[in-house]
Amino acid sequence: MAKVLLAGESWISSTTEFKGYDSFTSTKLEIGCEVLLRELRNAGHEITHLLAHDVPEHFPWTREELDQYDVVILSDIGSNSLTLSNGVFALGRPSSNRMMLLRDWVEDGGSLMMAGGYLSFAGFEGKAHYHGTPVEEALPVEILPYDDRVEAPQGINPKEVGPNAICDGLGEFPRILGYQKVTPKSGSRVLMTVDDNPLLITGTYGEGRSLAYTTDIAPHWASEEFMNWSGYGPFFSRCIDWLAGSL
Template identity: 75%
Template sequence: MAKVLLAGESWISTTTEYKGYDSFTSTKLEIGCEALLKALRSRGHDVTHLRAHDVPEQFPWTIEALDQYDVIILSDIGLNSFTLSNGVFAGGNPAVNRLALLKDWVLNGGALMMAGGYLSFGGFEGKAHYHGSPIEAVLPVTVLPYDDRIEAPQGVQPVETTPNVITRDLGEFPVILGYQEITPKPESSVLMTADDAPLLVTQKIGKGRTLAYGTDIAPHWASQAFMAWENYGEFFSRCLNWLAGELD
């Protein structure tokens, strides 16, 4: 099973409640990937979750640190979190471009997955901002330079388009409630679509492998039916096994 670093999929929310004349504010940390972490760990994967607010300082700074993992997952975490560390943004000092580092790691045998969300690919108002980045160079898809979300409140069903080892025999996928508009590169393989739009795209590049999953691993785009699906964990486990070279 794979050793995995999942970066992102958390957020800090501040709520102000007004009760007549008075009000008070509360702040809490929320984790969006708890179900995924549980599902992957139950299948033997060794998963480390790096919360979004820790990414600027704690995401690996060297190839050697990246080499501790078989697979890196970026989920709902934008480009700025990797490029604007405290030393750069507050201190005005040069630092390693960790997205360029990640690109080199993939080309030399690493494995990268990007999952969809409001801060993935192009993202909400284009704020994820991966268009033109070193990451785009190794992803199996090109990224739009603007808001790339397709909201589908009516629900759309993921459909297998090419027989493959990831989706084989998993049955009918539950509906999703949105996805990202991504364009497969010529050398990639489109394994699934939603409304005829690419959804699951893979590629072998250099000595490594990359996978783009154009929708979320958790609500809201992952519907409650999707989260409760009996093959939820198996599907993502197979994604990791393919990336790690354990499934072909």
């Protein structure tokens, strides 16, 4: 089984409550990938979750740190978190470009997955900003330079494109509530589509493998129906298995 680093998929919320004349503010940490972490661990994978607010300082800085993992997943974490550490942003000190480090790691045999969300691919108002970056080079898709979201509150069902080892035997894929538009690169393989747009795309970069899954692993685009689907854990476990070369 694979050793996986999942970066992102958490957020800190601040709420102000007004009660007549008085008000108070509270904050809380929310984690969107708890179901995914549980399912992947139950499947035997070893998962390290790096919370989104820890990514700027604690995402691997060196090749040796990346080499501890078989697969890296970026989920709902924008490119700024990989480039604007405190040393760079606050102190003006040069540092390692971790998007270049990640690209070179994949080229030499590592494996990278990006899952969709408001801070994935191009993202909400283009704020994820992976277009034209080294991370885009390693992925099997071209990313738009502007907001790439397609909201589908009515629910839409993805479809498998021919037989493949990741999707076969899982049955009908439940509805999702949105996704992101991307363009598959030459040589990549589209395994699933939604509204005739690519949803699950695999490819290679140098000696490594990469996978783009252009919708969410958790709400809101991952519907309640999807989160309760018996195929949820097996689907993502197979994605990891394919990336790690065991499928």
